[in-house]
Amino acid sequence: MNSPRISPRIAAIAPSATLAVDAKAKELKAAGRPVIGFGAGEPDFPTPSYIVDAAAEALRDPANYRYSPATGLPALKKAIAEKTLRDSGVQIDPSQVIVTNGGKQAVYEAFATVIAEGDDVLLPAPYWTTYPEAIRLAGGNPIEVFAGSELEYKVTPEMLEEAYTENTKALIFVSPSNPTGAVYTPEETRAIGEWVKSKGIFVLADEIYEHLTYDDTPFTSILKAVPELADHAIILNGVAKTYAMTGWRVGWMYGPADVIKAAGNLQSHLTSNVNNIAQHAAIAAVSGSLDAVEQMRSAFDRRRKAIVEGLNAIEGITCPTPKGAFYAYPDVTGLLGKTIDGVTPQTSEELATLILEKAEVAVVPGEAFGPSGYLRLSYALGDDDLAEGVRRIQELLATAQ
The missing domain is CATH 3.90.1150.10 (Aspartate Aminotransferase, domain 1)
Incomplete structure (x- = not known):
């Protein structure tokens, strides 16, 4: 052998x-x-006490000791849709949401669902360490587009255009950014969204740091900036950073119906449902006050x-x-x-x-x-x-x- x-x-x-x-x-x-x-x-x-209390209450409910829907509790998917409208100004249906075992699973599933063998993915650098590995696992090629400190680590449509090839299938867009802390302005986000739209490729937008901006810097969802991207945008998020819930392992993704259906099929074989107790904690988190x-x-x-x-x-x-x-x-x-x-x-x-x-x-x-x-x-x-x-x-x- x-x-x-x-x-x-x-x-x-x-x-x-x-x-x-x-x-x-x-x-x-x-x-x-x-x-x-x-x-x-x-x-x-x-983790804020009201979230922990919600988990403790859920722990006493025998219904949570059983399998639940692979793509997430309906109540959590509804809460995520409502939270998305509140925080991002983007209206989605709960059916467009998949709850995942942390944000990393959302990243992996998104790439696995839309990237085929040999596809190029534009990867603005500096990047989070998991992105290139997830792209390669899906069979794709990460194409780095580097922006240095003189650009505040933010790429431009011109830089993306230079890296674009006929094999380009998607762009990963992260604002606020890990590892640099860079935040794209509304105008910069719109410009990149318009470029993506002109190419007809996917954009995978990681918005997990949406609530952590400073100096009156606004967070702008790329779907809010360019609503016409709805059929080509996959948004990744989770409770880990905003609510100090890294160990609870609850993330999510939302996007076009066909992408979400396919990713849901993958998750049904990969992990089944996310821990029910953690999901109830996440309901309290995304539905509660931001104080x-x-x-x-x-x-x-x-x-x-x-x-x-x-x-x-x-x-x-x-x-x-x-x-x-x-x-x-x-x-x-x-x-x-x-x-x-x-x-x-x-x-x-x-x-x-x-x-x-x-x-x-x-x-x-x-x-x-x-x-x-x-x-x-x-x-x-x-x-x-x-x-x-x-x-x-x-x-x-x-x-x-």
Whole structure:
């Protein structure tokens, strides 16, 4: 038998760099090292109590101990449709919604449903680490379109046009962005939506950070900006970031009827229904007040300003001010090739390793998200840890020469 032991498609998958950095930080902390982790994109707040209470109540209902519809509880799909109209100004029918086991499953199912072998997918970079792997698993080719710090990490229709080929099937559009925190303006979103419409391709829009914008920056759903995209837009979302529910694993996708029907068939074989208790918690989350969300957003905003100020005070670093999410994405090309505490890093991966070993601070190198020369720091951690972590980085990098 000549077949390899591990499927080549699976063997080619790179592990999640962000989870690997977070795991390494936790391993070092468990060993007694005072490591501060900027790696994981996970709010440090507890899930709001009213959401936990809804889950506790659902836990006592025997109906939730049984299988439920594979594409989601009808009550949750209805709540998501109502929430979408409230928050995005986009009207959808509950039948257009699939509830998934976290946002990642929505990403995988969306690509698996519309991408065929050999299709090209335009992937604005820096990108979230999962996107290219999900594209490749579907048989597609991720085509990176890179926008650097001078463009605030935002691509333009002209850049997309240059990367477009006759094999292009879809564009992934993320605003607010992980890893950069970039937020496209309403005008920029409309321009990209109009370009997508002109090409007749799909757009997969990840809107999971929709409630986390700052400096009066509005969130604009690409479907709100260009309603005519309704037949070619798949929207991905979830409760993880907005409601501090990363471990509850509830996401969703909505889109055209034929896409949703096909993705629902896939999910019926892949996982069946999402955990019923978590779904009831999600109903409380998306239907409830946004007061708790605003409190968390206010804390993130304070930390955002502190981390950007601290990073920009380091010679050799340029950090654009992120307008959304909870990430800073400094350009560190000015430090590469310089000697820092006896070490001369040539890549951002080597610099991140140096920062972990010498300063005991975990950051994620730009290689995880596209080109080298950048670092991602999540500021979804306590104020004291953030201040101490930035101080350590400043102290170490001050030795660069």
